[in-house]
Amino acid sequence: MMPPRTNLATGIPSSKVKYSRLSSTDDGYINLQFKSPPKIPYKAIALATVLFLTGTFLIITGSLLLVGYISKERADQAIPVLIIGILVFLPGFYHLCIAYWASKGYWGYSYNDITDFGD
Template sequence: MMPSRTNLATGIPSSKVKNSRLSSTSPDDGYIDLQFKRSPPKVPYKAIALATVLFLIDTFLIIIGSLLLAGYISKGGGGADQAVPVLIIGILVFLPGFYHLRIAYDASKGYRGYSYNDIPDLDD
């Protein structure tokens, strides 16, 4: 014979507790639609501003690096020696700036699969 369980909240043995189904007055079993709606995501303005600054800086660096490599700008004599590091830095800064601006643009247009939640928030 198994020992009887006791309801810890009331101290009543489980054999004495009667279970009954709650009455259902609505077909949705007590759930309301508001429970399942998400609040609109907060727009991360600081992150979008940082992505814009990164995008502008990288655009400037890529243009300067390209002009150095082509020889339109020559200061000193090491055209390719100066151009390669500028291009590498410009491309490395371009990637996150463009990526986050693209997500922000697509989220603002309401495209499916894009949300402001995909952009890291800088308010942490």
């Protein structure tokens, strides 16, 4: 003779579990079935990458000009190059971070936070 079945999650024998009918308005569908995968803004991510790399290049160049490693007579151009580099670097870094966190599925971040340029 077999032992009675039990619900493994709660340890209750299946003969004591109460079942009920679904309501007549339930059509068997849930909203998650119809949710499409997120649209990835490739152009915006490419632009953010270009901004990030350009800003990084300008910051490094401005730092080397400021220290005098590249040219001692052009040290007066170091500050504008650094400022432009920072202004270009920050939005690129910000949007790349959002794209990374959205790709990893962190709560609160989605590709909708990145401008998609009307694609």
